Amino acid sequence: xxxxxxxxxxxxxxxxxxxxxxxxxxxxxxxxxxxxxxxxxxxxxxxxxxxxxxxxxxxxxxxxxxxxxxxxxxxxxxxxxxxxxxxxxxxxxxxxxxxxxxxxxxxxxxxxxxxxxxxxxxxxxxxxxxxxxxxxxxxxxxxxxxxxxxxxxxxxxxxxxxxxxxxxxxxxxxxxxxxxxxxxxxxxxxxxxxxxxxxxxxxxxxxxxxxxxxxxxxxxxxxxxxxxxxxxxxxxxxxxxxxxxxxxxxxxxxxxxxxxxxxxxxxxxxxxxxxxxxxxxxxxxxxxxxxxxxxxxxxxxxxx
Numbered sequence: 158x159x160x161x162x163x164x165x166x167x168x169x170x171x172x173x174x175x176x177x178x179x180x181x182x183x184x185x186x187x188x189x190x191x192x193x194x195x196x197x198x199x200x201x202x203x204x205x206x207x208x209x210x211x212x213x214x215x216x217x218x219x220x221x222x223x224x225x226x227x228x229x230x231x232x233x234x235x236x237x238x239x240x241x242x243x244x245x246x247x248x249x250x251x252x253x254x255x256x257x258x259x260x261x262x263x264x265x266x267x268x269x270x271x272x273x274x275x276x277x278x279x280x281x282x283x284x285x286x287x288x289x290x291x292x293x294x295x296x297x298x299x300x301x302x303x304x305x306x307x308x309x310x311x312x313x314x315x316x317x318x319x320x321x322x323x324x325x326x327x328x329x330x331x332x333x334x335x336x337x338x339x340x341x342x343x344x345x346x347x348x349x350x351x352x353x354x355x356x357x358x359x360x361x362x363x364x365x366x367x368x369x370x371x372x373x374x375x376x377x378x379x380x381x382x383x384x385x386x387x388x389x390x391x392x393x394x395x396x397x398x399x400x401x402x403x404x405x406x407x408x409x410x411x412x413x414x415x416x417x418x419x420x421x422x423x424x425x426x427x428x429x430x431x432x433x434x435x436x437x438x439x440x441x442x443x444x445x446x447x448x449x450x451x452x453x454x455x456x457x458x459x460x461x
Contacts, residue, residue: 165189166312167350168221169214171237171244173200175395176257176284177227180317181292184225185209186294187316192217218247223313227284230403231260239271250276253309257284259404260340261411262329269302269328278306281328283335285318285342287382288395294353301325301332334410339404340422345379346401347425350446353384357455363388364458383443390439390460399438401445402427 160376166189170181173195181193192214195205205211208227225236226243234256238245245254254272256265256279269279290296294317301309301324307314314321324330324444352375356366367384370376384393412419430443435451437444450457 158266167217168313169194169196169218169219169221170227170228171224172229173197174229175288176291177225178204179288179293180227180257180284180296181209182207182292183294183317184313187312189316192221212364215247218244219249221248221252223252223310224248225257225313225317226254227257229400231264234258234260234264234268235397236428238268238427245272245275245277248275248277248360251278251309253278253306253313254315255279255280255282255310259283259335259407260332261407262332263300265328265332269403278303278309279328280306280310281331282310282314282424283331285335285338290319291317298322299324299338301331302328314344325371331359333411340408340419342379343401343405343408343429344421344425345377346383346442347428347445349377349380349384349399350387350428350443352380353387354446354449355454356452361461383441386441386443388458389447389455390458391445392437394439394441396442397439397443398429398432398442399417399443402426402433430461 168184168189169192170177171186171194173181173193178200181191181204185191191209193201194214195201196450219377226234228234228237236256238391250457254277256268267283272279282298282300283295284298286296297317298314298318300321303326307323353363353366369390375379405422408418409419410424428448431448437447446457
């Protein structure tokens with residue numbers, strides 16, 4: 158993507174979780190004036206200390222060039238945009254909303270139409286790459302929207318991404334592609350956990366599993382990224398278990414709308430639901446391995 162001539166934009170990042178904080182930091186590093194907004198005041202203070210704007214967001218909202226909404230789901234996205242304190246009615250004409258949550262294509266289309274009624278551009282822009290790539294400005298973005306939305310979002314996208322896939326001239330295709338990605342990602346995490354614990358029943362340690370399988374045809378990006386968490390016994394959440402009942406639920410809802418049967422996705426979803434029911438919802442999503450370990454009576458590595 159060719160950068161715009163004026164690169165220093167006024168940008169707000171709403172949602173300073175593991176992904177949003179990295180996005181905000183990348184925008185700051187790129188030279189933008191950045192407001193960070195989160196329901197957790199400690200995150201906002203931390204970002205201000207890093208160089209984020211400390212002036213009132215409510216006073217700045219009408220001057221913004223772009224807003225990235227990096228929240229958990231469709232409900233939170235809609236609340237941010239159109240709830241009681243929704244921002245869209247306060248944004249200037251021509252501002253662009255870059256919506257990063259995993260949502261259904263139909264929801265993205267609805268948000269685009271409602272933003273357009275108020276003269277605001279909407280870019281359907283779900284993200285992939287994890288918290289490390291977010292912090293390094295190296296995300297992959299599956300984006301769709303009008304040429305104007307892409308144009309106005311250009312400086313923000315340049316600051317946070319390694320690759321921007323332009324998937325269509327209206328909202329919807331970006332979220333459709335994210336659903337495809339999440340199907341694979343969720344299944345890969347669950348099946349990694351199944352394979353690792355299956356190996357343990359055959360005398361293959363988690364350490365040896367990572368050493369060997371990561372160099373073999375059975376590997377995946379998720380295996381290489383998540384299995385080391387299990388080896389370390391460290392389930393500090395980079396991406397939590399609770400994300401997957403939502404995201405795989407979206408995949409199945411989309412599949413149902415087209416009468417598509419997705420049995421493997423259904424099986425993976427059940428493992429994440431079980432993990433959440435075990436009280437693991439706020440742990441790293443690799444903690445789904447504990448479902449398998451419990452059922453098989455296996456002892457997983459403990460954090461040193």
